Amino acid sequence: MTDFIDIGSINDIPLRGARVVRTHRGDIAVFRTATNNVYALDEYLPGKAGPLSNGIQHDEKVTDPMYNWVFDLATGEAQGADEGKVATYDIKCEDGRILISATAVSPSVAAE
Amino acid sequence: MTQKLIIIGAGMAAGRALEHLFEANPDAYDVTLFNAEPRGTYNRIMLSPVLSGDKAFDEIVTHTAEWYEEYGVTTRFGEKVVNIDRVAQTVTSDNGEVLAYDKLIIATGSNPFIIPLPGHDLDGVIAYRDLEDTNAMISLGEVPNAKAVVIGGGLLGLEAAAGLALRGVDVTVVHIMGHLMERQLDEAAGYLLRKALVDKGITVKCSANSKEILGENGKVKALLLDDGTELPCDLLVMAVGIRPSVALAADAGLATGRGIHVDDQMVTSDENILSLGECVEHNGDIFGLVAPIYDQAKVIAKTLAGEAAAFVNKEVATKLKVTGCDLFSAGDFAEAEGREDIVYRDPARGVYKRLVIEDNRIVGAVMYGDTADGNWFFGLIKDREDISEMRDTLIFGPAFQGGSPLDPMAAVAALPDDTEICGCNGISKAQIVAAINDGAHTLDDVKAISKAGSSCGSCLGLVGDLLGVTLGDGFKMPEKEVVCKCTDLSHDDVRKLIVAKELKSIPQAMQELDWKTTCGCHVCRPALNYYMVAAWPGTYDDDGKSRFINERVHANIQKDGTYSVVPRMLGGITTPDELRAIADAADKFDVPTVKVTGGQRIDLLGVKKEDLPAIWYDLGKAGMMSGQAYAKGLRTVKTCVGSEHCRFGTQDSTGLGIKIEDAMWGAWSPHKFKLAVSGCPRNCAEATCKDLGIICVDSGYQILVGGAAGLDLRETDLLVQVETEEEAIEVSCAFYQLYREGAQYLHRPYKWIAKVGLDWVKEQVVDDLENRKALAERFHYSQKFYQIDPWAERAKQGKDAHEFAPIADFTKVAAE
Numbered sequence: 001m002t003d004f005i006d007i008g009s010i011n012d013i014p015l016r017g018a019r020v021v022r023t024h025r026g027d028i029a030v031f032r033t034a035t036n037n038v039y040a041l042d043e044y045l046p047g048k049a050g051p052l053s054n055g056i057q058h059d060e061k062v063t064d065p066m067y068n069w070v071f072d073l074a075t076g077e078a079q080g081a082d083e084g085k086v087a088t089y090d091i092k093c094e095d096g097r098i099l100i101s102a103t104a105v106s107p108s109v110a111a112e
Numbered sequence: 113m114t115q116k117l118i119i120i121g122a123g124m125a126a127g128r129a130l131e132h133l134f135e136a137n138p139d140a141y142d143v144t145l146f147n148a149e150p151r152g153t154y155n156r157i158m159l160s161p162v163l164s165g166d167k168a169f170d171e172i173v174t175h176t177a178e179w180y181e182e183y184g185v186t187t188r189f190g191e192k193v194v195n196i197d198r199v200a201q202t203v204t205s206d207n208g209e210v211l212a213y214d215k216l217i218i219a220t221g222s223n224p225f226i227i228p229l230p231g232h233d234l235d236g237v238i239a240y241r242d243l244e245d246t247n248a249m250i251s252l253g254e255v256p257n258a259k260a261v262v263i264g265g266g267l268l269g270l271e272a273a274a275g276l277a278l279r280g281v282d283v284t285v286v287h288i289m290g291h292l293m294e295r296q297l298d299e300a301a302g303y304l305l306r307k308a309l310v311d312k313g314i315t316v317k318c319s320a321n322s323k324e325i326l327g328e329n330g331k332v333k334a335l336l337l338d339d340g341t342e343l344p345c346d347l348l349v350m351a352v353g354i355r356p357s358v359a360l361a362a363d364a365g366l367a368t369g370r371g372i373h374v375d376d377q378m379v380t381s382d383e384n385i386l387s388l389g390e391c392v393e394h395n396g397d398i399f400g401l402v403a404p405i406y407d408q409a410k411v412i413a414k415t416l417a418g419e420a421a422a423f424v425n426k427e428v429a430t431k432l433k434v435t436g437c438d439l440f441s442a443g444d445f446a447e448a449e450g451r452e453d454i455v456y457r458d459p460a461r462g463v464y465k466r467l468v469i470e471d472n473r474i475v476g477a478v479m480y481g482d483t484a485d486g487n488w489f490f491g492l493i494k495d496r497e498d499i500s501e502m503r504d505t506l507i508f509g510p511a512f513q514g515g516s517p518l519d520p521m522a523a524v525a526a527l528p529d530d531t532e533i534c535g536c537n538g539i540s541k542a543q544i545v546a547a548i549n550d551g552a553h554t555l556d557d558v559k560a561i562s563k564a565g566s567s568c569g570s571c572l573g574l575v576g577d578l579l580g581v582t583l584g585d586g587f588k589m590p591e592k593e594v595v596c597k598c599t600d601l602s603h604d605d606v607r608k609l610i611v612a613k614e615l616k617s618i619p620q621a622m623q624e625l626d627w628k629t630t631c632g633c634h635v636c637r638p639a640l641n642y643y644m645v646a647a648w649p650g651t652y653d654d655d656g657k658s659r660f661i662n663e664r665v666h667a668n669i670q671k672d673g674t675y676s677v678v679p680r681m682l683g684g685i686t687t688p689d690e691l692r693a694i695a696d697a698a699d700k701f702d703v704p705t706v707k708v709t710g711g712q713r714i715d716l717l718g719v720k721k722e723d724l725p726a727i728w729y730d731l732g733k734a735g736m737m738s739g740q741a742y743a744k745g746l747r748t749v750k751t752c753v754g755s756e757h758c759r760f761g762t763q764d765s766t767g768l769g770i771k772i773e774d775a776m777w778g779a780w781s782p783h784k785f786k787l788a789v790s791g792c793p794r795n796c797a798e799a800t801c802k803d804l805g806i807i808c809v810d811s812g813y814q815i816l817v818g819g820a821a822g823l824d825l826r827e828t829d830l831l832v833q834v835e836t837e838e839e840a841i842e843v844s845c846a847f848y849q850l851y852r853e854g855a856q857y858l859h860r861p862y863k864w865i866a867k868v869g870l871d872w873v874k875e876q877v878v879d880d881l882e883n884r885k886a887l888a889e890r891f892h893y894s895q896k897f898y899q900i901d902p903w904a905e906r907a908k909q910g911k912d913a914h915e916f917a918p919i920a921d922f923t924k925v926a927a928e
Contacts (some may be wrong), residue, residue: 007919007920008919008920012914012919013914013919014657015657016631016657017657017914019914020918021918021919021920021921022918022920022921022922022923022924023922030919034631044673050673051673054664054665054673055661056633056634056657056658056659056660056661057657058629058631058632058637059629059630063634065660065661066669066671070634098919105920106922
């Protein structure tokens with residue numbers, strides 16, 4: 001069973017906004033969609049895209065600010081003609097708190 | 113025994129009458145068809161595409177030799193009937209043959225009117241009526257440097273002129289009235305049409321009186337106007353009107369007036385002789401459009417079949433296509449006491465619509481450029497419907513009434529079944545839909561089965577829409593340039609609808625304009641946000657989430673995810689204190705690169721995102737604000753030192769630059785907006801490649817617009833020269849506002865000007881002083897809300913703090 005860590009209130013992220021979670025292995029972008037879903041993805045696809053938390057969000061997708069790649073927030077897959085995938089992490093919202101998978105932010109364990 | 117029917121003339125009227133006759137009973141008559149032209153029926157309306165080269169003559173033939181053979185029609189093409197003996201019931205052809213008839217149809221059509229000017233009988237003076245005339249014009253196109261004059265600025269004359277121009281002929285249209293097509297169009301629409309023709313390289317002379325046709329060796333050489341102008345030409349086309357061809361009927365003693373008198377059954381004063389088409393006169397009316405003539409054809413076939421039928425001359429709307437320009441006119445559009453106009457103009461698209469309202473009813477409509485709603489307006493005119501309820505949005509057409517969602521085909525879907533779609537052939541929406549349901553799934557099928565769109569073709573857009581409405585996904589509409597995949601609307605549509613429907617937020621706009629996605633995409637959201645900012649200053653709540661990251665955090669993102677920071681330096685002027693503060697900030701925040709920009713200011717590159725509010729705070733303390741070097745908005749005003757220091761300087765260019773930047777900073781626009789002011793024509797500030805440049809001269813200020821020095825390189829055009837600084841500032845603000853209000857998102861001014869035309873821009877901000885003032889006032893009003901330093905808001909008031917700090921930082925938590 002996955003352990004979760006509280007990283008803040010849902011209100012710390014505006015609707016259709018994103019914030020960053022700093023970890024020892026790099027930044028994770030946390031998104032809150034217009035419908036109050038939360039997603040966690042790697043901030044960068046090295047050499048290709050990012051910082052994704054700076055992108056424009058629409059539906060359950062985000063457009064990368066650098067080269068306009070569009071990523072699916074749920075799967076991390078690049079959409080359309082672009083090929084690539086950023087890692088995604090378990091995240092959920094309970095009672096107004098955002099909870100992220102402990103393994104995602106732990107310094108020692110690699111992400112799946 | 114089969115009755116003998118003789119028809120004189122094989123024009124479109126006769127052709128259609130025969131079709132109806134054979135539909136009812138193929139064997140009722142033994143038909144002989146005379147035609148002075150050495151050929152059978154073809155679609156005369158389509159001679160213009162033949163002239164322009166879009167069609168071959170074969171393609172416009174409606175009745176082939178096989179067709180006549182199939183129905184047993186004896187054809188006598190190239191033979192004229194010279195006499196009718198009503199007592200003996202015979203006709204005599206020009207080769208002396210005498211034929212007997214039981215019934216006779218006179219369908220001699222009309223003759224082009226030739227003005228009896230001196231020289232009208234010269235070789236090279238033609239009308240525009242038949243294939244021979246068309247061929248004469250086509251062969252002129254093969255002569256190098258050929259010139260032609262067309263007398264007559266009506267439909268036919270303009271079609272001739274356009275066709276000739278397409279064939280490479282240098283054409284001048286001479287029209288006696290003040291504007292083109294004065295019977296169908298009002299002045300404004302006539303003006304737009306004229307502009308479109310001039311753009312095609314045609315010279316247009318209105319209010320011009322022809323005096324004499326000059327010739328040499330019996331051949332036309334020039335047209336002389338009564339003001340002394342001589343227009344050289346190798347061919348002169350007279351397209352000034354037609355006259356019913358009545359001579360044969362009159363000689364036979366039939367009752368004639370302007371045309372051959374017929375009753376409601378299309379019977380002349382002789383019960384065995386019928387007549388239809390352009391040669392007849394019915395209740396005082398004569399006919400030139402195809403729609404009523406096709407109605408006559410139906411009636412005449414019934415009369416011949418012994419059935420009751422009566423011709424009623426219905427009010428017709430004119431929907432025309434002149435050389436690719438869509439025109440529509442219906443009803444009465446003359447100005448008069450008690451009449452009001454609703455006018456819609458879209459200079460960018462060359463669209464003009466005018467409705468004439470009297471007692472809450474539409475009495476007339478003129479449209480140019482976009483005629484899709486013409487039939488709907490025509491219906492309202494015919495039905496004398498009270499429009500007071502929908503008056504505010506009336507001009508936008510049926511799609512915008514009753515708050516129904518906008519669908520590009522909603523307008524067509526909403527049309528009543530009996531709405532006439534094809535005016536030429538009198539085909540209603542219901543008939544077209546029936547044809548589609550019977551298996552016509554392409555435009556060509558619909559044309560073949562229902563005849564809709566088979567004459568002038570101007571209704572094919574609507575027919576396409578009907579295919580779309582009826583077949584749904586089974587029919588693919590031709591594409592138009594839409595904002596993005598989220599909508600079927602163009603940028604221009606969206607801008608207009610935001611204002612017209614008072615849409616004040618992005619979600620509202622998406623709802624009301626039937627967006628196909630729930631919350632848009634990275635293409636449409638920034639555009640919508642800008643359109644809102646421009647339309648509703650002071651009331652619109654800017655949506656940062658619809659802005660690109662640079663405009664959200666007010667700095668330029670760099671490839672490594674750091675940002676660059678550029679403080680504003682009005683007119684490129686700075687001070688030692690400002691420079692010290694910049695140096696201190698660069699030290700304090702470990703700025704790796706300090707660079708002087710092309711816009712005369714200083715760029716601090718490589719600032720970490722979370723440091724942005726702090727560095728802004730420091731810079732702000734020294735009196736600096738955001739240079740908005742990231743904005744689709746006002747960037748910089750570059751200047752030279754001008755008369756303060758330079759021996760060549762004619763004016764204080766630096767001072768003027770500072771004043772303009774002071775007035776304009778903070779403004780958002782469709783794209784970035786860069787200016788420069790040079791103190792003399794040596795142009796050290798490089799004003800001639802800016803969106804707006806000013807070059808000072810001894811006598812004042814030249815205001816130049818529409819330059820570019822990016823992906824495209826383009827020199828500015830002179831907008832106007834003014835005498836004072838105040839005027840220079842007012843014109844600059846007015847121009848900026850016109851661009852802010854009209855251009856599509858991400859179009860720099862040069863692209864926008866290319867669309868609307870520099871002349872139009874001049875009209876708006878140079879010629880019309882009141883409008884200039886109003887534009888400048890709207891600009892200053894908007895500036896009251898947007899001249900807020902975004903850096904100060906974030907550094908001092910903590911606005912959007914979430915943008916700059918991580919939500920959680922596990923690198924600072926010790927590992928367990």
